[in-house]
Amino acid sequence: MxxxxxxxxxxxxxxxxxxxxxxxxxxGAIYYATTTKDANRLIVKKSEFWHIKPARRSGGKDKKVNRAFVLVKTESMDFPICLYKMDIDVYSASLLHCTHRGCELNVGGGIYSCPCHGSEFSVTGKVLEGPADRDLKTFKTEIDSENIYILQA
Ligand code: FES
Incomplete structure (x- = not known):
């Protein structure tokens, strides 16, 4: 050149x-949710999944839309957790830490992909494509009427 x-x-x-x-x-593609913490849970309000789409883009009045996922990260975490909304009140939480050599994963297109060597994972943390051969670390989730709880223990 x-x-x-x-x-x-x-x-x-x-x-x-x-x-x-x-x-x-x-x-609004990548959004870090406001997160609080108690003894062994990260707490995310369900409303963190709402996103107001301004009228100029929705052609009329402001529109409330749901995000497919939010990222969760606190100061003590080296990698974010992706909290993916699978269905109404069904969430999957996966640590975005590649099990091959430890790069941080990207989120997009309904999968997690590794920018380092190309591994791909489902949004439930299962390996779809190597070189990674181990699934992602995942966390159980619980809900109540207002919140989603990511269990860390
Ligand atoms: S570190 Fe992710 S594929 Fe190698």
């Missing part, structure tokens, strides 16, 4: 990354 074209490509990429991050945040 000639020098001028290389520099132009690099500058476009460098400019594009913050724009992409802003776009992803604004469309």
């Amino acid at each position: 000639e020098r001028r074209k290389f520099i132009k490509t690099c500058c476009s990429t460098a400019v594009g990354i913050p724009i992409l991050a802003t776009t992803l945040q604004s469309c």
